[in-house]
Amino acid sequence: MPTGTENMTRSALRRRLEALDDKTVARLNEISRPVDLPAGQQIIIEGDPAASIYSVQQGVVSVFKLLPDGRRQITGFLYPGDFLGVTFNLGAVYGYGAEAVTHCSLRAWPRGALERLSEEAPGLRRLFMAEIADELTEAQDRILMLAHRSVEERVATFLLTMARHQAGATGTRIEVVEIPMRWADIADYLGTSAETISRTLSTFRDRHIIHTGKRSEIVVLDWAALEAITGGDRPEEGEIYR
Amino acid sequence: MPTGTENMTRSALRRRLEALDDKTVARLNEISRPVDLPAGQQIIIEGDPAASIYSVQQGVVSVFKLLPDGRRQITGFLYPGDFLGVTFNLGAVYGYGAEAVTHCSLRAWPRGALERLSEEAPGLRRLFMAEIADELTEAQDRILMLAHRSVEERVATFLLTMARHQAGATGTRIEVVEIPMRWADIADYLGTSAETISRTLSTFRDRHIIHTGKRSEIVVLDWAALEAITGGDRPEEGEIYR
DNA sequence: CGGGACGTTGACGCCCGTCAAGACATGTGG
DNA sequence: CCACATGTCTTGACGGGCGTCAACGTCCCG
Structure with a gap:
């Protein structure tokens, strides 16, 4: 696990x-x-x-x-x-x-x-x-x-983490995720560059996974897609290691 | 620091x-x-x-x-x-x-x-x-x-760490570094592939930084070069951050 | 309104992951 | 002692992801 x-x-x-x-x-x-x-x-x-x-x-x-x-x-x-x-x-x-x-x-x-x-x-x-x-x-x-995840996977994971944080804080269902930090901060956190963060979010937008309105507010349209991009956090039942 | x-x-x-x-x-x-x-x-x-x-x-x-x-x-x-x-x-x-x-x-x-x-x-x-x-x-x-180091820097750092380990263990100066693990293990540790480990060591060899004899034994010829590749672990005196 | 901070987008190039084919080494059985 | 199989390292070829530089758009604040 x-x-x-x-x-x-x-x-x-x-x-x-x-x-x-x-x-x-x-x-x-x-x-x-x-x-x-x-x-x-x-x-x-x-x-x-x-x-x-x-x-x-x-x-x-x-x-x-x-x-x-x-x-x-x-x-x-x-x-x-x-x-x-x-x-x-x-x-x-x-x-x-x-x-x-x-x-x-x-x-x-x-x-x-x-x-x-x-x-x-x-x-x-x-x-x-x-x-x-x-x-x-x-x-x-x-x-x-x-070590092993693409930037896209990292950003998706980050979004989900932020969302879960707010869901936990408010206790309610969330569709607007607040991103208080600057892109450069996220980049420094995920080990990438601000430009790549921007680009990645843009492709998410183009793929209708998120909607970007005001900066610092991201509307998630397709949670399943985000989780799929995440790359499968946990192993499936009965999956074989090695 | x-x-x-x-x-x-x-x-x-x-x-x-x-x-x-x-x-x-x-x-x-x-x-x-x-x-x-x-x-x-x-x-x-x-x-x-x-x-x-x-x-x-x-x-x-x-x-x-x-x-x-x-x-x-x-x-x-x-x-x-x-x-x-x-x-x-x-x-x-x-x-x-x-x-x-x-x-x-x-x-x-x-x-x-x-x-x-x-x-x-x-x-x-x-x-x-x-x-x-x-x-x-x-x-x-x-x-x-x-997050921020190239594979070359990581490998150099790894070699130095191994060397320091053995120097610490034996208390003596070292020029032959023992590498007991397989390349694949090092790769899994440094977040890269076994091929890239091999390639990196090869370029070190070609640049006369190390000498490779028996597998698992690496002779370091140029410590200074290795440390330079490391990318400067510590900030210089009086260096300005951001 | 002008300037500064931040985000977006494009162009370019290279690092490095992946696939694939050998080269060695090691061990095993004949 | 040799033939063969298996595991590991080496080297080449190829391509894509993403870092970097640069120009532009946008927002905000004095």
Whole structure:
């Protein structure tokens, strides 16, 4: 049962946060500080001392690494309920940058206090553990994508992921998918170029799979086609490996 | 300071294992069972219940995911000192397969016992935590590779990584790099094809960067050239990002 | 209204995946 | 020890996907 698990695990994480005992939740609220950011604002700079841990309340955040040649690889987008900055590498330094894609409200905890709290609260410890494990499986899913999928498959998968995110958030059926990020961001995420993103969406449009109205709003006309392009996330029943 | 950290962290992990208190180490040895495997032997099957945790004593192990279309993506190679099976996803089911690349000796622990032991030994807990964190940064490094590096850069990086592994293991300077895995394995790891691996090595040979004698033995003639091809792992001092 | 950021579309070329045919190596049985 | 089969590496030929450069269209904001 490979790949395609990233959404399940993330929402599972969110549910688990709510399952913490009341006292811990109260303490969490006490020591946290709300942060509001305009779109485009830097949140974390790679290499800075890892002073804070954040959770996203509203908006979308991009997490990225900068490359020597000036490019950047977006390693993930964060949505409400996701955590930012949990990955503690040895030096207690952020291993990545992060910035607000849209206007964002975050909740910030001083790392020290949060770590102390997690010593007492095993539930919180497990939460962080799960967060890292989630990030790992997500990263591995992306490795599969980048290594073996065509750009078209990646874009289709991305659209479906965005759609599922909004369906999960609103709980309702979706036909208009909001794409808050710029094409260049998506490109940096999927390991391709902004032009190719544009071209791919254009062919989807020409094939009547989507309808593009206002930028940042994509209407999906043919879900089945999108999923077909995805290339079959999961193996069929009784399929033979190798 | 992006990328290129994978080796440091791995060896740091090994050192930390030795830093466990004696009682824990004794218990660890008690409940472990040695396993010897011939090359090619399956160790873990994706989807099976995660019964054991292993550590590699000798040999090389490949960890992989199988794709619906029958291909496989090797997510990593494990060398002596590395752990296998620590990443337990929610269902306590292995999220990947593993097989012996060379003849291997492993040490196996029943998962339950090891988890119970880690409840008492915070050092062990931190060890596992670090193991997962390492895997995460390794996965993210690979994302950078796959997204933005040419095959030539990937192969050069791979060679250097192998060389560093052996230098680290023997402690001496190296000029002959042993490549125990098949080209197809390397290809599945780097997200390319066996033919392209062969071709790339051939051009390295023609450019007098390496010398190829017996298969599985590569003599590096020009380290500087290899590193140059790598594409500059780290940013230069004072370099400007974007 | 002018300028800047972003998206779209075209043209071009090359990297690399794929198919196919040999070249070696290794092992097995006669 | 040789003949043969099997697995692996090498090399060639071919073509398509997609990265890059460049020009243009569109939207927004001062």
